[in-house]
Amino acid sequence: MPQKNSSASSTQAGYDLIAQAYADHVYGELAHKPFDRAFLDRLAADVPAGQVLDVGCGPGHVTRYLADRGMTVQGLDLSGEMVAQAHRLNPGLPFLQGDMRALPCADASLAAVVAFYAVIHFPPAELQSVFTELARVLRPGGLLALAFHVGDEVRQVEALWGVATRLDFHFFQPDQVVQSLQAAGLTDIELTERPPYDATVEAQTQRCYLRAHKPSQ
Numbered sequence: 001m002p003q004k005n006s007s008a009s010s011t012q013a014g015y016d017l018i019a020q021a022y023a024d025h026v027y028g029e030l031a032h033k034p035f036d037r038a039f040l041d042r043l044a045a046d047v048p049a050g051q052v053l054d055v056g057c058g059p060g061h062v063t064r065y066l067a068d069r070g071m072t073v074q075g076l077d078l079s080g081e082m083v084a085q086a087h088r089l090n091p092g093l094p095f096l097q098g099d100m101r102a103l104p105c106a107d108a109s110l111a112a113v114v115a116f117y118a119v120i121h122f123p124p125a126e127l128q129s130v131f132t133e134l135a136r137v138l139r140p141g142g143l144l145a146l147a148f149h150v151g152d153e154v155r156q157v158e159a160l161w162g163v164a165t166r167l168d169f170h171f172f173q174p175d176q177v178v179q180s181l182q183a184a185g186l187t188d189i190e191l192t193e194r195p196p197y198d199a200t201v202e203a204q205t206q207r208c209y210l211r212a213h214k215p216s217q
């Protein structure tokens with residue numbers, strides 16, 4: 001089981017500081033993102049039964065969206081303050097604090113894992129081990145759904161929405177992510193890129209949305 005390291009501690013601290021602001025600015029975003037809604041609608045249609053985990057769930061708007069479409073979904077986040085926001089905004093939905101690199105889930109227990117902009121705080125060299133852990137908990141045929149920013153940079157952020165914090169955002173090339181997924185044993189990989197929506201909606205970065213499957217036995 002991976003040990004919590006200083007990078008994870010600083011990511012957790014960074015999100016604890018901005019959890020309220022993140023919830024205020026991002027919780028309603030899906031209303032303005034038709035591509036993202038269609039991607040999640042397809043997920044809900046393709047995974048009709050079984051437990052789903054939204055890792056790095058933040059304030060829980062993706063968790064809520066999937067639950068509203070009939071999925072049995074739980075959110076998990078490293079930041080205790082984010083989990084508190086998720087509980088506040090989504091009474092009745094299950095959320096827990098945890099690390100996606102050491103999930104409190106049995107092997108092959110989940111129908112799907114969703115990770116929207118959640119692996120973006122890991123350097124590329126760590127992606128394969130993160131995906132290996134996500135693959136461990138997927139049942140055969142289970143689906144991993146990812147979203148991330150496309151590029152080569154590491155964006156070091158010292159404030160968001162006027163709130164001081166310290167977070168590193170890693171951008172990835174889709175080929176790099178596909179190679180890490182394949183090395184983690186995932187197959188049937190499908191990806192789509194989209195340009196950013198308006199600056200009033202989201203950061204002006206190219207986006208990639210990706211689906212990958214654990215092979216059926």
Ligand SMILES: C[S@@+](CC[C@H](N)C(=O)[O-])C[C@H]1O[C@@H](n2cnc3c(N)ncnc32)[C@H](O)[C@@H]1O
Binds near residue numbers: 008082099115121
């Ligand atoms: C950019 S936010 C994305 C939140 C939400 N999924 C969304 O689409 O808005 C990244 C989230 O991942 C969480 N996170 C970062 N590292 C994590 C880890 N190792 N395990 C679980 N959550 C993590 C952060 O606390 C944060 O809430």
